[in-house]
Amino acid sequence: METRNLAVKQVSYCLFLSIFVIFSFQAHFSEAETHYHEFVIQAKPVKRLCRTHNTITVNGLFPGPTLEVRDGDSLVIKAVNNARYNVTLHWHGIRQLRNPWADGPDRVTQCPIQPGRSYTYRFTIENQEGTLWWHAHSKWLRATVYGALIIHPKLGSPYPFPMPRSEIPILLGEWWDRNPMDVLRLADFTGAAPNISDAYTINGQPGDLYRCSKQETVRFPVGSGETILLRVINSALNQELFFGVANHRLTVVAVDAAYTKPFTTSVIMIAPGQTTDVLLTADQTPGHYYMAARAYNTANAPFDNTTTTAILEYKTAPCNAKKGKQSTPIFPRLPGFNDTNSAIAFTSSLRSPSRVKVPLQIDENLFFTVGLGLINCTNPNSPRCQGPNGTRFAASINNVSFVLPTRNSLMQAYYQGQPGVFTTDFPPVPPVKFDYTGNVSRGLWQPVKATKLYKLKFGAKVQIVLQDTSIVSVEDHPMHLHGYHFAVIGSGFGNFNPRTDPAKFNLIDPPYRNTIGTPPGGWVAIRFEADNPGIWFMHCHLDSHLNWGLATAFLVENGAGKLQSVQPPPLDLPRC
Ligand code: C2O
Numbered sequence: 001m002e003t004r005n006l007a008v009k010q011v012s013y014c015l016f017l018s019i020f021v022i023f024s025f026q027a028h029f030s031e032a033e034t035h036y037h038e039f040v041i042q043a044k045p046v047k048r049l050c051r052t053h054n055t056i057t058v059n060g061l062f063p064g065p066t067l068e069v070r071d072g073d074s075l076v077i078k079a080v081n082n083a084r085y086n087v088t089l090h091w092h093g094i095r096q097l098r099n100p101w102a103d104g105p106d107r108v109t110q111c112p113i114q115p116g117r118s119y120t121y122r123f124t125i126e127n128q129e130g131t132l133w134w135h136a137h138s139k140w141l142r143a144t145v146y147g148a149l150i151i152h153p154k155l156g157s158p159y160p161f162p163m164p165r166s167e168i169p170i171l172l173g174e175w176w177d178r179n180p181m182d183v184l185r186l187a188d189f190t191g192a193a194p195n196i197s198d199a200y201t202i203n204g205q206p207g208d209l210y211r212c213s214k215q216e217t218v219r220f221p222v223g224s225g226e227t228i229l230l231r232v233i234n235s236a237l238n239q240e241l242f243f244g245v246a247n248h249r250l251t252v253v254a255v256d257a258a259y260t261k262p263f264t265t266s267v268i269m270i271a272p273g274q275t276t277d278v279l280l281t282a283d284q285t286p287g288h289y290y291m292a293a294r295a296y297n298t299a300n301a302p303f304d305n306t307t308t309t310a311i312l313e314y315k316t317a318p319c320n321a322k323k324g325k326q327s328t329p330i331f332p333r334l335p336g337f338n339d340t341n342s343a344i345a346f347t348s349s350l351r352s353p354s355r356v357k358v359p360l361q362i363d364e365n366l367f368f369t370v371g372l373g374l375i376n377c378t379n380p381n382s383p384r385c386q387g388p389n390g391t392r393f394a395a396s397i398n399n400v401s402f403v404l405p406t407r408n409s410l411m412q413a414y415y416q417g418q419p420g421v422f423t424t425d426f427p428p429v430p431p432v433k434f435d436y437t438g439n440v441s442r443g444l445w446q447p448v449k450a451t452k453l454y455k456l457k458f459g460a461k462v463q464i465v466l467q468d469t470s471i472v473s474v475e476d477h478p479m480h481l482h483g484y485h486f487a488v489i490g491s492g493f494g495n496f497n498p499r500t501d502p503a504k505f506n507l508i509d510p511p512y513r514n515t516i517g518t519p520p521g522g523w524v525a526i527r528f529e530a531d532n533p534g535i536w537f538m539h540c541h542l543d544s545h546l547n548w549g550l551a552t553a554f555l556v557e558n559g560a561g562k563l564q565s566v567q568p569p570p571l572d573l574p575r576c
Contacts, residue, residue, distance in 0.1 A: 041058055053178070075121070107404040130254045143173075373401065436468070458559030
């Protein structure tokens with residue numbers, strides 16, 4: 001933050017000394033910066049839980065490097081694939097206006113970068129600030145290939161809250177005591193659910209409560225009375241998490257790189273893909289306090305019930321503490337694993353800071369059922385049918401279980417006019433109406449596999465009601481839309497009622513997000529304007545569900561105006 005303060009001081013100085021204005025303009029206001037990085041994707045030995053794994057990393061770092069930029073800046077990131085897997089990188093939450101080529105999902109906007117090859121992601125941050133992140137978007141590589149992407153306001157624009165003394169990215173992750181790619185491969189073979197993780201992590205470390213981990217527990221020093229900004233990111237593969245810091249209140253100021261009306265809470269619930277910025281004031285007795293995260297689990301299925309910790313350490317903690325004799329840090333009170341009331345109390349407190357421009361007239365009124373399913377096998381005793389009662393797990397939206405193309409990426413096929421890679425007949429409503437959250441007849445459990453997209457006219461005003469189903473199990477599905485952020489205008493339990501529920505929508509100050517969970521056995525409604533042409537993936541950010549087909553994509557057509565068409569693809573875009 002040193003350089004920022006310096007720059008701000010210099011700005012005010014310049015107001016009085018016009019001769020410096022020109023100089024400063026060149027030095028600091030040269031509109032925006034371009035940041036060049038090389039991301040080498042490579043295996044690297046990483047030791048956790050007493051065992052070393054040959055872990056796929058970026059530049060040998062786990063978690064990967066933090067990117068820090070300002071709104072308006074551009075990024076040029078050369079991704080060099082020195083690993084043995086195909087890979088792509090995704091900049092989660094970046095709008096990528098007219099530029100799907102830099103978005104990254106494998107077989108959606110690009111063919112993967114093959115081992116030994118490279119691809120340069122080029123994109124500009126346009127009117128976004130806050131906490132986002134980046135991750136691999138191919139199979140389960142994002143288990144270890146991820147990092148923070150922090151967008152500061154433009155030079156000279158302040159935060160809409162008091163300047164914190166320091167800022168800390170808190171990346172919550174999930175660790176397997178084996179190669180995550182093998183975990184996925186085994187699940188793909190058997191059709192059963194993938195193995196649950198062995199640990200959660202904070203900035204790559206499991207913390208005090210796990211074997212062989214105590215030495216490396218992450219510690220965050222803080223001065224008494226200081227206010228710090230925690231940029232919490234859920235980069236876990238498959239688990240919503242509760243997060244809290246012992247004895248400290250958290251003031252929520254932003255989610256998914258969109259500011260919120262500040263409110264205080266002792267615990268946050270954060271789903272994979274989401275980010276939450278909180279202010280914390282070190283106003284307690286100097287000492288050591290645990291920050292901890294553990295599962296918020298909504299499905300009727302096995303889950304990792306362990307707890308990851310880091311330590312908030314007052315610099316002025318009593319001396320004996322420094323000699324390592326400190327009493328065990330105080331532990332935060334976290335809600336029970338299935339405490340949906342606490343989860344909903346948190347998410348329903350989120351508001352935009354002031355009135356926002358939500359689309360009021362809707363052109364596309366979509367109703368999407370979201371949930372699991374089972375594929376029946378001709379031979380239920382087959383080793384490939386180890387799901388419930390000799391089936392294979394699947395997942396779907398409106399009964400379509402999404403299949404990624406193999407011959408080409410969707411975006412490349414669309415741009416080149418190559419037929420036969422996808423169709424645009426994704427159903428706007430489920431093919432059959434049923435009691436979505438009731439006792440669903442077995443005849444409705446089996447989805448259809450297909451590569452169906454939903455076409456949107458440029459500028460269409462879209463509403464989507466995402467309705468969880470109770471097929472196999474109800475569950476909180478964190479749904480992520482690429483290329484957009486959307487207003488979250490309402491949610492509820494049970495089946496959405498189109499006659500009565502819209503009256504309760506918040507069209508005044510709903511929060512903006514890029515990832516929103518369906519309440520388990522409930523629905524959530526979102527709105528956005530389709531002002532970004534291209535093909536944009538929408539999927540459950542639980543990677544096990546994504547792998548089972550809980551996805552679709554929007555094909556947003558070009559508009560007629562000047563800046564309303566997809567840019568031409570870069571020359572080094574990988575081919576399939
Ligand atoms: Cu964070 Cu499609 O992903």
